[in-house]
Amino acid sequence: MASPANFLRLCLRPSRRLPTLRIAALQQPVLHRPLSTTQWRSAAADENAGKEEAEDEINEVFNNPGQYLSSFLRDEKITEEERQLATRMLEDWQKVPPNMRKTIEKLTEEITDASAPLRRPVVPKRDSFWNSEEPDTDLITDEVGEDDFEEDDIMAMGHAKLEEHREFREYARIAVWEMPLLSKLAKPFQPPTEEQVLRFRYTTYMGEFHPADRKVVVEFCPKDLPGLTEAQQLKLKKLAGARYNPEKDIIKMSCEKFEHQAQNKRYLGDLVNKMIETAKDPSDMFEDIPLDTRHHKFKQQIKFPKEWLLTEERKKELHEQRKQALLLDEAKRTEGSLIDGVETIQQALLHAKVEEAVPVLRGRSGRGRR
Amino acid sequence: MSAPNCLRCLVRPSAGIPVASVPRARAPLANLAPITAARSAPFSTTAANAKAKASSQKEAASARGGKKLQLGKFKKKDRTADKGRPPLPGERKAYRKRITLSNDNAIPVPWLTDLGPTDLAASENVAKVKSLPEELQDQLRASEAFKPTQRWGMFRKPAVLVRKETVDLANQMQDSANKKQMLRLVVTGDKVAGKSMMVLQAMAHAFLNDWIVIHLPEAQDLTTACTEYAPIPGTDPVQYMQPVYVLKLIQALRRANEKVLSKTYTTQAHPQLPQNIGANTPLLTLANLAKEPDNAWAVFQALWNELTAKGANRPPVLLSLDGLAHAMRLSDYRSPAFELIHSHDLSLLRLFANTLGGGVQFPGGGAVVAATSRNNAPRAPSMELALAQREAEQRLRAANNNNNSAPGDIEVPQKDPFFRGYDERVEAVLRSVQVLRVGGLDKLEARALMEYWAASGMLRATVDERTVTEKWALAGNGVVGEMERASLMTMRV
Numbered sequence: 001m002a003s004p005a006n007f008l009r010l011c012l013r014p015s016r017r018l019p020t021l022r023i024a025a026l027q028q029p030v031l032h033r034p035l036s037t038t039q040w041r042s043a044a045a046d047e048n049a050g051k052e053e054a055e056d057e058i059n060e061v062f063n064n065p066g067q068y069l070s071s072f073l074r075d076e077k078i079t080e081e082e083r084q085l086a087t088r089m090l091e092d093w094q095k096v097p098p099n100m101r102k103t104i105e106k107l108t109e110e111i112t113d114a115s116a117p118l119r120r121p122v123v124p125k126r127d128s129f130w131n132s133e134e135p136d137t138d139l140i141t142d143e144v145g146e147d148d149f150e151e152d153d154i155m156a157m158g159h160a161k162l163e164e165h166r167e168f169r170e171y172a173r174i175a176v177w178e179m180p181l182l183s184k185l186a187k188p189f190q191p192p193t194e195e196q197v198l199r200f201r202y203t204t205y206m207g208e209f210h211p212a213d214r215k216v217v218v219e220f221c222p223k224d225l226p227g228l229t230e231a232q233q234l235k236l237k238k239l240a241g242a243r244y245n246p247e248k249d250i251i252k253m254s255c256e257k258f259e260h261q262a263q264n265k266r267y268l269g270d271l272v273n274k275m276i277e278t279a280k281d282p283s284d285m286f287e288d289i290p291l292d293t294r295h296h297k298f299k300q301q302i303k304f305p306k307e308w309l310l311t312e313e314r315k316k317e318l319h320e321q322r323k324q325a326l327l328l329d330e331a332k333r334t335e336g337s338l339i340d341g342v343e344t345i346q347q348a349l350l351h352a353k354v355e356e357a358v359p360v361l362r363g364r365s366g367r368g369r370r
Numbered sequence: 371m372s373a374p375n376c377l378r379c380l381v382r383p384s385a386g387i388p389v390a391s392v393p394r395a396r397a398p399l400a401n402l403a404p405i406t407a408a409r410s411a412p413f414s415t416t417a418a419n420a421k422a423k424a425s426s427q428k429e430a431a432s433a434r435g436g437k438k439l440q441l442g443k444f445k446k447k448d449r450t451a452d453k454g455r456p457p458l459p460g461e462r463k464a465y466r467k468r469i470t471l472s473n474d475n476a477i478p479v480p481w482l483t484d485l486g487p488t489d490l491a492a493s494e495n496v497a498k499v500k501s502l503p504e505e506l507q508d509q510l511r512a513s514e515a516f517k518p519t520q521r522w523g524m525f526r527k528p529a530v531l532v533r534k535e536t537v538d539l540a541n542q543m544q545d546s547a548n549k550k551q552m553l554r555l556v557v558t559g560d561k562v563a564g565k566s567m568m569v570l571q572a573m574a575h576a577f578l579n580d581w582i583v584i585h586l587p588e589a590q591d592l593t594t595a596c597t598e599y600a601p602i603p604g605t606d607p608v609q610y611m612q613p614v615y616v617l618k619l620i621q622a623l624r625r626a627n628e629k630v631l632s633k634t635y636t637t638q639a640h641p642q643l644p645q646n647i648g649a650n651t652p653l654l655t656l657a658n659l660a661k662e663p664d665n666a667w668a669v670f671q672a673l674w675n676e677l678t679a680k681g682a683n684r685p686p687v688l689l690s691l692d693g694l695a696h697a698m699r700l701s702d703y704r705s706p707a708f709e710l711i712h713s714h715d716l717s718l719l720r721l722f723a724n725t726l727g728g729g730v731q732f733p734g735g736g737a738v739v740a741a742t743s744r745n746n747a748p749r750a751p752s753m754e755l756a757l758a759q760r761e762a763e764q765r766l767r768a769a770n771n772n773n774n775s776a777p778g779d780i781e782v783p784q785k786d787p788f789f790r791g792y793d794e795r796v797e798a799v800l801r802s803v804q805v806l807r808v809g810g811l812d813k814l815e816a817r818a819l820m821e822y823w824a825a826s827g828m829l830r831a832t833v834d835e836r837t838v839t840e841k842w843a844l845a846g847n848g849v850v851g852e853m854e855r856a857s858l859m860t861m862r863v
Contacts, residue, residue: 329835338833341833342831344477345477348827
């Protein structure tokens with residue numbers, strides 16, 4: 001209560017009318033049982049507390065810090081320390097030149113007047129139907145007297161529709177006339193140079209807060225890093241573990257453990273440096289550990305075989321093959337060596353000896369055979 | 371005029387429920403509920419019959435139920451038809467596994483000639499169908515080379531198509547026999563591509579050329595814990611013999627190779643056998659000693675020692691096995707410590723693995739041929755990898771020899787360093803074997819085969835290029851089993 005910061009706060013806000021809103025909110029009855037027949041009454045203790053607070057908050061309107069300080073000093077409950085501080089500040093205020101004092105007072109008054117509607121207490125109407133008097137921002141009309149038809153103009157909805165159309169056209173004009181001018185500001189793409197081996201990726205949500213907007217991803221190819229021998233590159237890949245993509249030969253790491261993008265990026269940069277340093281360290285080159293690629297699923301690229309393409313040549317070749325096959329068949333046919341399954345069977349049946357019917361015992365055993 | 375039904379609550383006004391007269395606001399749902407519940411079907415006009423129907427349904431349900439308790443003295447006779455004798459144990463399996471080698475209804479093919487000793491190695495016989503001579507049939511049948519999945523029973527006489535791979539294999543076998551070396555070869559390929567048939571043809575070549583053939587028809591018989599086993603005393607690490615299986619094997623060996631074994635003589639005495647076998651006894655006599663499982667393993671070992679005796683005059687030996695994957699993994703047998711026994715600790719398979727790995731040299735040369743199976747194959751990652759490696763190495767060597775194709779695009783597959791399932795013993799065995807990949811037939815071979823089918827009356831079509839190409843393409847570029855399925859096994863008549 002007595003800190004200088006608190007004083008300053010109080011001085012800068014001399015008007016104490018704002019809390020009325022809170023009072024209104026406080027006095028709203030909380031209904032515990034909606035169908036209760038007993039009338040609602042606030043608890044006695046609550047009422048007293050509310051009153052005290054109200055007393056504490058309201059009353060005077062101060063036009064400048066001096067008035068506030070002198071009123072504060074009139075209070076008898078404050079401690080000695082506070083009193084001394086307030087006295088000193090009051091003296092300071094009195095040293096302020098009158099011009100400036102007037103300006104401050106005027107400013108205070110203006111602010112008070114301008115913010116008056118904000119401070120008006122919001123009291124929900126008791127017998128409103130579904131808060132129908134609240135403005136609906138999604139509706140395109142202002143809903144004031146829109147059903148009244150004076151026979152001299154189109155209806156409010158019509159006007160609103162027109163307004164909407166105008167808005168569309170405005171944006172269309174911007175798109176046609178002004179957006180192309182943006183291309184003047186475009187910068188040509190410059191591919192990264194050999195020194196820029198790390199590729200960072202950031203995410204922005206266009207100024208909105210998002211838990212992922214701090215995430216930074218870095219990608220680099222171990223081959224691009226300058227001054228690394230083959231063995232060192234291999235060690236670097238082994239160090240990267242599951243972050244290494246053997247198909248693309250790229251190490252990809254991300255960081256989102258710090259609050260800001262820059263911190264995460266810094267961390268990644270340091271980490272890459274550390275990895276390179278470790279990879280260059282000849283004391284243990286991990287030669288006994290094979291490169292682990294179990295985390296990666298190799299995707300087999302299936303291509304249409306070139307030999308299967310029906311080029312003109314291939315078509316000719318196939319045509320020739322078919323012709324040869326037909327010729328072969330024809331030659332066999334004339335020669336008589338072409339084999340026809342059906343014909344073979346018929347010939348065999350013709351030449352087959354007809355066996356004499358053997359008498360077979362009828363009865364159980366005959367049936368049992370099947 | 372009002373509608374006959376109450377339009378709000380869909381209750382039909384009847385004499386019992388004066389719905390229309392009750393103002394809706396005052397008739398709470400709770401009052402209506404018991405009335406509607408009592409009427410099972412509010413829209414039905416047959417409310418009175420509902421109860422009777424329900425009782426009749428109940429009766430029907432009881433009549434339909436399975437067993438009925440029969441009270442009373444006289445029981446009705448069971449009127450179900452006499453089902454006859456149930457099959458004896460093993461009868462169904464015997465029926466399933468029986469091998470029929472001829473079909474009297476099939477038309478004999480006039481141009482079919484029997485296989486001669488050199489026919490399988492002659493390249494002019496490629497794309498020709500040759501029949502198996504009677505004696506060879508008996509030998510092959512004795513050594514269980516025919517399989518019930520093969521379509522022998524459709525034709526008048528068993529016949530085989532000589533393929534490029536066959537000629538290649540037979541030539542390699544002949545070469546190794548001439549040089550008195552061992553050909554160590556694994557036949558591999560896609561499903562139903564003819565791998566077992568390739569083993570059969572190798573055996574046929576061996577039988578026709580008076581080799582001794584030892585054939586293990588299914589490796590799974592040895593490793594899936596279906597046959598008895600016992601530790602062999604005095605072995606370290608402990609090996610296990612399978613006496614019953616070995617007895618069967620010796621008998622098959624004796625029956626199939628009778629002629630050759632009777633002409634081959636022992637070089638040393640075998641005092642460990644109860645019967646006194648001296649030197650210069652025919653091997654057939656030795657094989658005849660195995661009469662019961664007890665001494666089978668000892669006899670087999672004696673036989674094996676004789677066959678591998680250094681410097682002896684012996685015919686070449688063919689050792690063949692089908693279903694290699696079963697022999698290249700942990701078997702289902704357990705040691706006394708209840709640990710799984712590796713297949714290579716089963717002594718018979720150990721001998722085979724040693725031979726395949728190059729550890730055994732037959733004095734007369736010979737071949738070890740193993741075929742993989744694609745349908746009945748447990749996972750054997752080491753075997754698959756080793757075979758892929760050997761195949762890639764062969765192609766690489768061939769490319770280097772030819773110097774025309776680029777060997778750069780042939781890559782020898784490497785072990786996955788983070789995979790645990792590899793087996794070093796298997797790798798050691800397969801480190802230097804040859805791999806013969808059996809692929810699809812070419813059009814010429816396909817045509818020859820289909821002509822044989824049509825001439826046997828099993829394919830009711832004209833065998834011209836069009837039909838051949840159609841079936842060949844349907845069969846995934848001439849996979850022979852698929853061709854059978856596409857043309858022989860269809861029911862189109």
